[in-house]
Amino acid sequence: MRNSRTNLRSYADARALVTGGCSGLGLELVKLLVAEGARVLVGDVHEEAPAGTLPLGVQYRQLDVRSDEQWDEARVWVETHWQGLDLLVNNAGVAAGGRIDVTSMDDWKWIVDINLLGVVRGCRTFTPMLKEQRGGQIVNTASLAGLVHSPAMASYNSVKAGVVALSETLLHELSPWNIVVTVICPSFFRTNLASSLQGKDVEMEETAVDLITKAPRGAVEVAAAAYAGMKAGKFIVLTDPDGRIAYNSKRFSRPVYTATMKRAGKSLAKGGPAIPPLVAKMQARMAQRSK
Structure with missing residues (x-):
């Protein structure tokens, strides 16, 4: 729903599902949504949300974005409790880096399954619902790495570029149903994403950890910029x-x-x-x- 005076989308009483919402950018977006009066369901890999993490009133379900079954369970929960969804935020993701001749195929499969196919699963699961209600918004978290491709980050660049490409495709494909698509593309910011790094190229990952931990911005600042872009209905949101x-x-x-x-x-x-x-x-x- 848009505010007729400002032409900005309002999330007051919106029904929102946020993946990866227990930490980092996802958690800060959850806080902003709750502050505006949205009803929020967080999906994350934990069996239960870490105590004291989520704002009061936020619902939680375990949702590993690699699991088709858990995506289906989330859809059933939304249908049963809310009878629809206004905002889907595909935010869950992991970090990886490495030179092409060092990164293993297992590491490639791991990051593709989470960072790219996790977003694909979310979009596939909820697009029929959004089409039926003829409206809604999909927000996919990519990265500046999806637009600007530096050396030694082949796997991360590739999956984030894939999220941008998927988002642009859906921007046009779903517009006849009044479904808005936004893709968030932050550069390095301070977050716990570095803890997810894994792989054989230890030297490259040490550099990535250093860039993340010493970044000039934190998740609060990035979320504020991302949220403003979401409300404005922008397609690509560069947060810094x-x-x-x-x-x-x-x-x-x-x-x-x-x-x-x-x-x-x-x-x-x-x-x-x-x-x-x-x-x-x-x-x-x-x-x-x-x-």
Whole structure:
């Protein structure tokens, strides 16, 4: 439902399902929804929500996004208790990184099943319901890595790019039913996502942990920007300035972007930083070109 004065979507009394809602970005989005008066169901991998984690009044179900059965159970719960859904937030995800010749196929299958197919399952499960009621919103959490593809992150880049592609497809496919689709693309921010890292490329993952833990923003700031984009009905929501610079460099100054990525690859080959500070380099070169 939209506020006629501001043209912003209102979540007051909205029926919302948020996956990965017990921590990080998902939990902060849950808090914002509750503060606006939404009815919220959180799905996460825990058998029970960690004590004291969720705001009062929030419902909880165990929902491993790899499980078709648990997705079906969540749909039945929504049908039984709410008779419909206004907002689906596919936020659950894990982190991974690594060079293409080091990352194992088991690690590829793990991240694809959670970060990409987990979103696919959510969309497939609830699209019939949203079509039947002729309206609703799907919000998928991707990453800046879905738009800007630095070296040594092949698996993570690929699944997040897949979420962006899926979201764009559904944006057009579902518009005749008045279903709005939003994809959130944050860059590194402080979260517990680093705890999910696993794989053989330990050196690359140590760099990723360092970037996450030392990021200038936390989940609260990222959630606020994401929430504003959701309410405005934007398609791609870039939650931070460095993400916008990196993405716009790729879109509007492609030679700068390509040169930066190539230098990053050369640095990596010589034993340099695994995930170099690409945004800072892009900013500097774009500033030089503008003089």
